[in-house]
Amino acid sequence: MRITLRAATALLGAALLAGTPHAMARTGSADQADSTGISVPAAAPAADPAYEVLVFSKTAGFRHSSIDEGIATLQDLGATNNFTVDATEDAGAFTGSNLARYEAVVFLSTTGDVLNATQQTAFEQYIQGGGGYVGIHAAADTEYDWPFYEGLAGALFQSHPAVQSATVKVEDRAHDATAHLGATWQRTDEWYNYRSNPRTTAHVLASLDESSYSGGSMSGDHPISWCKDYQGGRAFYTGGGHTDESYGEPAFRRHLLGGIRWVADRTQADCRPETGYQTLFSGSNTNGWKQAGPGGFTLADGTLTSHGGLGMLWYSARELQGDYSLKLDWKAAGDDNSGVFVGFPASDDPWSAVNNGYEIQIDATDAPDRTTGSVYGFKSADLAARDAALNPPGEWNTYEIRVTGERLELFLNGRKINDFTNADPARSLAQGYIGLQNHGDGDDVAFRNVRVKQSGPTPGPRAGEVKGVNGKCLDVDGAQTADGTKIQVWTCNGSTAQRWTVADGTLRALGKCLDVSGGGSADGTRIQLWTCNGTGAQGWTPQADGTVRNPQSGKCLDASGGTWNDGTPVHLWSCHAGANQKWTLP
Structure with a gap:
């Protein structure tokens, strides 16, 4: 079942790219506002192909009173987002044939040893066959002697202070579980300390500001939600969900929905571990950036959105030299046109970037060498890989542009979709500036979280x-x-x-x-x-x-x-x- 449904999702994305009328574009339901004032969609941006989710809440240790609220919330989310929820505390559900029915298995505040050896093997095979795992709160207080599970969950529980309000720092605002949130998220919960830091093995979506509450013990780097690809499957974990009230928060409910959608392969994201990047645009201001040519970008909610053109916002404060990885998040409203320029000389003329650098294209319906994922005019993306990795208009995507010498590799939501080597002696990928294109009226493309990591020999101070x-x-x-x-x-x-x-x-x-x-x-x-x-x-x-x-x-x-x-x-x-x-x- 997983293969069939995932193929259907890929075909939907391909239809959108092929120019399917906009009436088929994804639309969302009315938004709700939670107590923090965050605008939260009540449902996913569109009806996903139907699928099934298993919610497992067996406890062999402490039992959370919020489990019943959690089950009801997940069932409600399923009813409004086209997935069916089966809730059980019977570990006998963990057989190969039964697990094959489900796109995702949710461990809802499980505690202690909840599966025997045969059931563990069945679950391992399910994940290795492409299954999805969602861990909520005390899922990290589970199966301490099962190394596979510790790797899947990402980190295990160590201790916790009293329930209290804390500031959550949202590190990734492109993933479906966190894209609806602001840069910070104030909420009350029981905040776990973990035995290890998952940052080097998982992609951190959100972390705790330990100065905002009492009892944090992770030396200031305190992940609280993360995702990862694991042994062929997908895993998402959130430390929230201790209190009954959590499940009434629209923002937390949308957080859970995004995690389920991602592990069920209904939305794409880059969940590779990410460390060592320096921020070029954080969302608060455009210091170091300069507009070249007409039009520009509007800054709101930590997001740059293009208008008018043809122009370019370029990072004039720093030339990239040597090997580097450039990452940024982008979202197109519909069939819109934009791109990311690399390797061009300093100039206030946007055509200088066109003529002397390379553009990584964003455009849903152009020719193969001029559509999303192409090196514009030079090389098409691997279209099958691109289609499988691409989120449709209205949802966020992440590009990684990796430059090694004169070689450029492009990753979309963590999947490699293009590999290009510069052979033009008049151009160079090994040095130059980066910029974001504003293509023209009606081409509305948004960008967030532009960051870079120098990964090769670079000029030091x-x-x-x-x-x-x-x-x-x-x-x-x-x-x-x-x-x-x-x-x-x-x-x-x-x-x-x-x-x-x-x-x-x-x-x-x-x-x-x-x-x-x-x-x-x-x-x-x-x-x-x-x-x-x-x-x-x-x-x-x-x-x-x-x-x-x-x-x-x-x-x-x-x-x-x-x-x-x-x-x-x-x-x-x-x-x-x-x-x-x-x-x-x-």
Whole structure:
């Protein structure tokens, strides 16, 4: 049954991509608002193909009074979302033939040893055959001596403080279990501490802010909900659900529904472990980003949504060099057009990215080399793999763009769908900037959580003198550290006022950054020392001709005037590669 239903889901996605009339697009029911004010859909975005779920709530230890509420909630969710719930406490249900009926098995606050060896083997075979597991709350207080189960659940219970309110930090807002939530989620529950941290073996969806409550013991990194692919199957766990009241919260109910839908293969997500990424766009502001060309992006609810165009929002504060992995979440409203650019030089002209970089396309119904998952105009995605991994319009997807030298691998919701190698000597994937396209009126595509991980040799911080015209050094006037301090050229003297650090696309001295006053772009704009803030006013990129360019303005660091004495100020000026614009960095 699992194979048939999953194939039906893939065919639905393929039909949407093939240009099925929009009347078949997924639509949601009316939203409900929970006590936190979060807008929560009462049901999944569309009717999924029908399936069956087994809810197992046997206890051999502490029994939660909320189990009855949990069963009723899961049955209610099933009634409104096209799945049937069978609830049991009979471990005899764990046979190969019986488990084959179900797309998901929910362990609802089970405790202790609940399955014998034969039943454990049947469940292992079910997961290895592509089955789904959902663990709720005390599912982590179960089967301590069964290594397979510990790996499936992700972590096991250690202790808990009293029931209290805490702040949940939502780390992944693309997964169906958490996409409806804000960046934080305030709720009351019994918050488990776990014997191990699952972050290295599972994808963390949400974690606890241990400073927001008493009794957390996981050293500040406290996952509370996660997902993972496991031995051929899928596993989702949430630490919530101790209290009866939990099951009346629309946001928590939608959280459970999303977990069930994912393990039942009704929605897709990247559930590979994720560590070491640096945030380029977190949702709170667009510091370091700059719009090129017409149109733009609206920022609301931690989400950038495109409008107008053709333009591009590009990350001007940092050029990516060497090997890296770029991840971001995106959602198309319908048959919309957008893309992600990589490997292009600094420019305020969006066509520079088109002509000098590569675009990873987002577009449901174009030609194979110009549709979702393609390297636009160069290579189509593996369409069968793409269709199986793709969520339809209205639901979030995750791209990973992995660059190794001149090779680009593209992963959609954790599945590899394209593999392209640059052979154009005029282009390079090994260095350049990244950007998000706003294609035009009516093309509404949203982005969240843009992050990057440098995974190969990259330039590290370098410190020393910055030498310019007549061999003089870039100098902080009087070694002062106040915001607005003048930057000048001065005879090199080895002082701290002339010691600059090149790191992450900035030039730093005395703990502050080289800054274009007011983020200006006019010739003659003052260059000063200022508190580092990640904006484009503090981005500097060395060029092959010896100039140092501020990508936001497209202009160069320039020693002013025609004679250059000690104390001559530097300013911003149109690039011309004259002697007073050439600098040697550490």
